[in-house]
Amino acid sequence: MxxxxxxxxxxxxxxxxxxxxxxxxxxxxxxxxxxxxxxxxxxxxxxxxxxxxxxxxxxxxxxxxxxxxxxxxxxxxxxxxxxxxxxxxxxxxxxQETDLQNQGGYxxxxxxxxxxxxxxxxxxxxxxxxxLPTPSGGDPLKIAVLNASESIIPYGHTFTDNLQKLFDSIGMNVNVYNTGYAGMSIYQARTNSDTYDNLTPVQRTINSDPDIVLMPHAITDAILKIDGRDINQVQADATALYNDLRAGTSAYLVYNRMTPYDHETYSATAVSSIKRKYCAPWMHETSTVTGDTGLYTSEEAHIGTILSTAMQTLLDDWRTLNTHLEGLADGTVETSYFRAMRLGFVAHDRLHATGNGQWVYTSKIWDYFLTNTAIRAAVPKLTLMHMLNNINLYEDVWRSLMIGDGSGGYKFDPTFADGSEGKEWPDDITTQELVRGIAYWGNEQRPQVNHTRYIKLSLNEDFTMTIDGLWPGLEIRTKIWLSTDPEPIVWSQFPDPRFTNIDGGYGNITMAATVASLFGTPGTYNFKFTIGNDAFGPFPVKVTA
Known part of the structure; x- marks a missing residue:
């Protein structure tokens, strides 16, 4: 035999x-x-x-x-x-069961x-x-991020950096790296050569011989329109980009969907019915409340209204490009950009995610690598991954933090702080910061506001207001009105102008004599204040005799 x-x-x-x-x-x-x-x-x-x-x-x-x-x-x-x-x-x-005996025949x-x-x-x-997949000690798995701003800003704390940290933490030999620059459009990825290496981002990506290419495009091109190209031109740019990559590399091409609105809930809703609060804050535009023109606000009276026609057109363009990119890519990962914004993880420019927001994107990409059978079959080294604590379950944090506001939007769930997740978060961000971020996600500033909520006139009570977390040296103006009356158009200035102090705080005590003139009639009053480019409020004050 x-x-x-x-x-x-x-x-x-x-x-x-x-x-x-x-x-x-x-x-x-x-x-x-x-x-x-x-x-x-x-x-x-x-x-x-x-x-x-x-x-x-x-x-x-x-x-x-x-x-x-x-x-x-x-x-x-x-x-x-x-x-x-x-x-x-x-x-x-x-x-091995064959047993040969010493000096025996066989x-x-x-x-x-x-x-x-x-x-x-x-x-x-x-x-x-x-x-078996190639061991992690062999050639590294190479993941190129052909990037827009969200993979560059904030420096050192982007999803590119986070992915590298996660792979390092489980001992996998993976290189995650950027091949473009902040604010890069699809058009620029093919046409803009770098001053130093004389390569376009696409050429640099191809030369790095990646296994996977992540591409967080669409918002820069379809909504910000930084090149001034119409949607047909942008779709042609995208087709050319993917053709270049397929001709120059065998990498698995992943479209990172950066959603400028709550796509996960409202993808089938007509743009003419999309409210501002369903969208990232830079799509809210400035306030439509009478007298608040030019100010950023998180007030329901503004963000609860339908997008302007100009923004509807841009969102429609984004949807068109999104569908086109889905068809070009080998796979699409939903990065929950809107949800990061709605959690208040948004920079003061109201456009880019903070470091915590970047972890929202990271968790979605990690989960995609961990669970998507198509990319794991195409890139077998990904099968060496394993679940890392609950990093791939960021959706649980969203569900814990947010509840519906009764009109299609979201608000902070105060019972979050009572659960186990609430106890774990303070190492990264305090519950107080979460409340402020979620409450003022549409503003440039996210202050902490404390004020007297109940006044009994017969007790000669004072009215107190303190604010922290503002920018220093800005003038404060206010409005106060009975809730049954129309909101005043004009912002009132103090007789002597009031400004935030050197550390961005402000405190004011209105003595009882003045309180009687401000809140002379029992009832519920509203007050608002404006600082810089932001309007905050209205905040309720209940006054009784």
Whole structure:
């Protein structure tokens, strides 16, 4: 007996709804050494049982004509359908049971059989090793980020940096790197050469020979329109970009969808019905409340209204480009850009995510690498990943922090601070900061405001207001009115102008005598204040006799 074949498996065979006989050509001395595995379309692999699911026919001369066939009539005698696959493997036990006695006689076939089995063991282990992903100590997995601002800003705390940290923390040999620059458009990725290396971002990406390319495009091109190109030109730019990458590299191309609005909830809603509060704050524009023109606000009276027609057109362009990019890419990952904004993880420019916001993006990309079967099949090294605490469950944090406001938007859930997540967060951001960020996500500044909420006139009570977290040296103006009256148009200035102090705080005590003139009639009053480009409020004050 000998082993003339180097393989120890056959297949996988694809079902066609007709075939029931499946051949193999490797040496088999015992049909019990065959293992047959069925993988139904969309399901996991199952090992079949000889005699119950299939029968084996071995060729009589395994030396000159190795192999044989199995007869698999199919489950319930239905031949294996299209989409199902069948794999035949030879699996011998990893034991050496031949015992040669000292000075005893033996047949050569005994030694030959033992050597045959050892050869089969080696082939079996070789096939198992070949099927494993490349160990992390081999060539690194290279992930290029052909980037816009969100992979550059804030420096050192972007999702690019975070991904590198996560791969390092599980010992994987991965390089995550940027190949573009902040604010880069799709058009510029192909046309703008760098002053220093004379390469365009696309050329630099191709030269780095990446395994994966992440591309967080669309907002810069379709909404900010930094190149002044119309949506048809931008779609042509995108097609050219992907063609360049496919011609120059075999990388898996991933579109990072940066959503300027709550796409996960309102993707099927017409742009003419999209409210400002469903959108990232830089789409809110300035206040539409009478008298607040030119000011940024988080007031429901403004953000609860429909987007302007100009913003509707831009959002429509974004949707068009988004669909186009989905069709060009090998895969799309939803990075929840809007949700990072709505959590208040937005820079003072109301456009870019803070470091905490970047972790929202990071968690979505990590989860995509961890769970998406298509990219894991195309890039086998990703199968070395594993769940890292709850980094891939950032959706749980969103659900814990936010509740509906009753009109399609979101607000902070005060019970969050009572749960386990609330106790874990203060190392990164305090509950107080979360409340402020979520409350004033549409403003440039995010202050902490404390004020008297109840005044009893007969007790000659004062009215107190303190504000922290503002920019220093800015004048404060106010409005106070009975809630049943129209809101005043004009902002009132103090007789002597009042300014925030050197650390951005402000405090004021209005004495009882003045309180009587401000709140002379019992009822519920509203007050607002404006500082810099922001309007805050209205805040309620209940006054009783």
């Amino acid at each position: 000998t082993v003339h074949t180097t393989s120890s498996s056959a297949g996988p065979f694809s079902g066609n709804g007709v075939s029931t006989t499946f051949p193999f050509t490797f040496t088999v001395h015992d049909d019990d050494h065959l293992v047959v595995k069925l993988t139904p379309s969309g399901w996991t692999e199952t090992t079949l049982t000889q005699g119950t699911h299939y029968t084996v026919t071995l060729n009589s001369d395994q030396d000159d004509n190795p192999g044989g066939s199995i007869e698999f009539p199919g489950i319930d005698n239905n031949p294996m359908p299209t989409g199902d696959t069948l794999l035949i493997e030879r699996v011998v036990d990893l034991l 047949y050569p076939e005994v030694v030959e059989s033992a050597l045959d089995k050892l050869t089969m063991m080696i082939q079996q282990l070789q096939e198992e090793l070949v099927s």
